[in-house]
Amino acid sequence: MTIVEMPALPLLHHLIGDARVAGSEVLPVFNPSTGKEVAAQAVASEQDVDAAVRAATTAFKTWRSTTSAQRAELLYKLADAIAAESENFARLESLDVGRPITASRMEMPFNYDPLRYFAGAARVSHGTSIGNVGPGLHARVEREPIGVVGLIIPWNFPLLEAVWKIAPALAAGNTLVMKVTGVTPLSTTRIFELASKIFPPGVLNLILGNSVGGKALAAHPGVSMVSLTGATTTGKQVAASGAQTLKRVHLELGGKAPVLVHPGIDLAAAAEYLAGTGFANSGQDCTAPSRVIVHEAAYDEFVSYYLKHAGDIKVGAGLDETTTMGPLVSKTHRDSVQGFVDRAKAYAEIALGGEGVEDNGYYVQPTVILAPAQDSEVVQEEVFGPVVSIQKARNEDEMLTWANDVQYGLSASVWSNDINVTQRAARELEFGTVWINTHMEVVPEAPFGGFGNSGYGKELSMMALEEYSRYKTVMTRTS
Numbered sequence: 014m015t016i017v018e019m020p021a022l023p024l025l026h027h028l029i030g031d032a033r034v035a036g037s038e039v040l041p042v043f044n045p046s047t048g049k050e051v052a053a054q055a056v057a058s059e060q061d062v063d064a065a066v067r068a069a070t071t072a073f074k075t076w077r078s079t080t081s082a083q084r085a086e087l088l089y090k091l092a093d094a095i096a097a098e099s100e101n102f103a104r105l106e107s108l109d110v111g112r113p114i115t116a117s118r119m120e121m122p123f124n125y126d127p128l129r130y131f132a133g134a135a136r137v138s139h140g141t142s143i144g145n146v147g148p149g150l151h152a153r154v155e156r157e158p159i160g161v162v163g164l165i166i167p168w169n170f171p172l173l174e175a176v177w178k179i180a181p182a183l184a185a186g187n188t189l190v191m192k193v194t195g196v197t198p199l200s201t202t203r204i205f206e207l208a209s210k211i212f213p214p215g216v217l218n219l220i221l222g223n224s225v226g227g228k229a230l231a232a233h234p235g236v237s238m239v240s241l242t243g244a245t246t247t248g249k250q251v252a253a254s255g256a257q258t259l260k261r262v263h264l265e266l267g268g269k270a271p272v273l274v275h276p277g278i279d280l281a282a283a284a285e286y287l288a289g290t291g292f293a294n295s296g297q298d299c300t301a302p303s304r305v306i307v308h309e310a311a312y313d314e315f316v317s318y319y320l321k322h323a324g325d326i327k328v329g330a331g332l333d334e335t336t337t338m339g340p341l342v343s344k345t346h347r348d349s350v351q352g353f354v355d356r357a358k359a360y361a362e363i364a365l366g367g368e369g370v371e372d373n374g375y376y377v378q379p380t381v382i383l384a385p386a387q388d389s390e391v392v393q394e395e396v397f398g399p400v401v402s403i404q405k406a407r408n409e410d411e412m413l414t415w416a417n418d419v420q421y422g423l424s425a426s427v428w429s430n431d432i433n434v435t436q437r438a439a440r441e442l443e444f445g446t447v448w449i450n451t452h453m454e455v456v457p458e459a460p461f462g463g464f465g466n467s468g469y470g471k472e473l474s475m476m477a478l479e480e481y482s483r484y485k486t487v488m489t490r491t492s
Contacts, residue, residue, distance in 0.1 A: 025054040025198050027061055027221055028205045030068035031214035036061060040195055040222060045111035045340040046330035048373040054198050057226030062190070065218040066235040069161040069188040072215030077158050077186050084184055085132040087211055092128035094207040095176075096121070102200055106172055107331035109197035111339035111374070112294055114332050123455075124172045127180045127473065130457035134478055135184035149492035156482045158186030159261065160237035163230040165251070167243045168197040168342050169297040169397075174242050175201045177472050179208075179217065182240075185481040190218045190236070192227045196343055227251075234258045238481065241265070245395075245420075245466045263480050264468030265461070267395040268299035268423030271416035272452065273438060275409070275429035276311040283428050283450075284318035288401075290453045292326055292338050292379050296350075296399040299467075300424040302452045304392060305403045306412050312405045316364070316383065319403065323365055326379045340374040341398055347375035350398030353391055354380050361385040361402070387415050395421065409434060417443050422464030426452040 025042070026033035036055035044051045055061075095102060102124065103117035139156035146152045162182050166174040175191065182189045193201045198221050205219040220226045231239050231254040238261040241251045248264040255262040272287060274280070291302045307315050329336035341347040354367055354377070366380030382402045385391050391402050406412040416425060426448035427438035435449045445463040448454060455461055460471040470480050 022050060023052045025052055025202045025221055027055050027057060027065070028202075028209060028217070028219040029061070029065045030072075030218070031209070034061060034064070036222070038222075042198060043343070044108050044331075044374075045342050046107075046332065046374045048344070048375065051108055052199065054195065054221045056195075056222030057192070057220035057229075059225065059229040061220055062226055062229040062233060065190040065220055066161055066163075066230075066233050068215040069190050069218050070235055072213060073158075073160055073188040076188050076213065076216050079186070081135040081184075084186065085135045088128050088132035088135070088180065088183060090211045091204075091208055092125040092132070094211065095125040095128070095204065098203070098207075102172060102203065104332065105200040105203060107339070109171055109199045110169065110294070110297070110342055111331040113329075113336040113339050114334060115336075116293065117331075120173070124176055127176050127457045130473075131180035131184040131478070134181075134475060137475070139478070139482065146488070149490055151489045151491050153487050155485045155487060156185075157485055159481060159483050160187060161235055162187045162189050162481060163233065163236040163239040164189055164191040165227050165230065165239065165241040165243065166191065166193060166201070168194040169294060169299075171197040172200040172204065175204055177477075178240055178242075179204075181477040181481045183212075183216070185478055187238075187481055188216050188218075190220060190230060192220050192230050195221065195223050228254065231255055232257065236260055238263065240470070240480070242472075245468075248468055263470035265470070265472055266299075266423075266463065266466060266468035267397075267421055268301075268463065268467055269304055269393070269395050269419045269421040270300055270302055270424045270426070270444075270452070271419075271442075272302040272305045272425070273412045273416060273427040273429075274305060274307040274311055274315055275412075275427070275431065275434055276308055277430050278311075278428050278450070280311055280315045281318045284315055285322045287452065288319055288322035288326075291401045292323065292399045293453070295338055295341055295377070296401070297342060297397055298453070299395070299397075300446070300453050300455075302426065303396065303401050304419075305401060306406050306415050307403060308409070308412065309405050309407055316403055320365055320381060323379050323381055323401070328370070328376060328378065330374065338379060338399060340376045342375070344375050346397070347377055350377050350396055350400060353394070353396045353398070354382075354400060357382050357385065357389070357391045360389055361391065366399075387418060393419055409437075413438065413441050417441070420466040423467035424448070424463070426450075
């Protein structure tokens with residue numbers, strides 16, 4: 014790790030209790046569109062993490078006793094504060110991730126709506142009265158917060174991912190320590206600055222920097238639950254670390270979403286939609302429709318439409334109003350994605366893109382790979398970039414077999430006007446979310462989470478509130 018002193022750039026601090034903590038080391042923050050440094054961030058040590066957990070533990074003693082109405086009111090206030098700064102947050106997201114500013118603006122309601130949903134959910138009764146269970150014996154079940162929860166978020170949607178975890182954790186009555194990836198700390202730091210003016214000290218704590226902070230948070234004995242969104246390899250490490258203290262572990266990990274395209278639909282419209290979503294956020298989305306499987310009766314026509322729409326994508330800087338696809342998040346990730354493409358040239362047809370982009374930013378061309386084998390790397394592994402494979406299948410059985418033949422089970426979609434086809438797919442696809450004639454539609458009311466190496470546990474919906482709660486049975490002898 015290279016430690017860089019950058020006094021001329023803004024310094025992002027940890028937020029622990031009611032204090033902004035600089036730490037003893039700093040790391041640079043880069044704009045992926047230009048490769049230039051735009052800020053510096055404090056780097057969390059194990060001591061910083063311990064201080065944050067202690068602050069959250071102290072705050073929990075009082076916060077756990079707040080009413081659901083009080084918690085709801087504060088969640089609404091945070092949602093309103095983010096909404097009031099929509100343009101600022103959109104720009105921070107573009108600087109953080111490189112996402113086109115037009116897309117960042119359009120997505121802003123999705124970044125604060127979950128706070129409003131869980132503000133309402135907090136006031137829904139979660140306990141039950143079992144009633145008399147024997148002569149003079151009454152039983153009930155009470156929901157309780159878990160305690161201090163550790164939240165670890167990824168770099169691809171830093172604002173969204175932060176809200177998805179903050180909202181149910183606080184609604185359930187927990188206090189939290191969040192570890193933000195060292196690549197994209199800008200928008201999340203701003204959330205915590207706003208939250209510090211709304212919530213009591215220590216309820217929300219933020220640590221920045223490299224992987225040291227995340228590892229210390231996952232292993233800390235004072236953390237009762239850890240929730241990670243990230244790579245499958247990281248999830249396995251967090252699960253192993255959490256097992257040492259028997260803390261609850263919630264994992265939302267990688268994906269390799271199949272898209273089953275059948276004949277008889279409007280192929281032009283489907284291709285336009287799937288190209289738009291396939292390269293959204295430069296393909297840096299675990300639900301991206303990156304693995305398209307087309308029935309042979311529709312293949313040639315669909316591919317023609319798809320290549321046209323993918324070819325119309327305009328690659329450029331995130332803050333450029335005309336950009337429709339920005340850079341990748343870092344040089345390291347850009348090189349990884351380009352490596353997948355370069356290796357694919359030996360075993361499949363590169364129908365679009367494929368070449369590196371010479372620029373100061375971290376760019377990869379929108380790339381479409383035709384007819385890769387089912388066991389090939391680009392089909393089996395999560396590329397997490399603007400790379401889409403399209404396979405030709407002979408029949409419905411082969412489409413379903415190929416769709417399920419990966420280690421991931423996060424999301425999938427099926428495109429058909431035949432209800433027998435769509436309902437069979439909904440039953441047989443081994444993925445946590447199955448979309449029919451759409452893709453990447455996510456709302457707070459619907460649970461989100463995967464199977465297999467995509468992890469376990471649910472984000473969003475009332476199920477997420479369950480993730481951040483524990484239940485106690487109370488029995489009373491009445492006579």
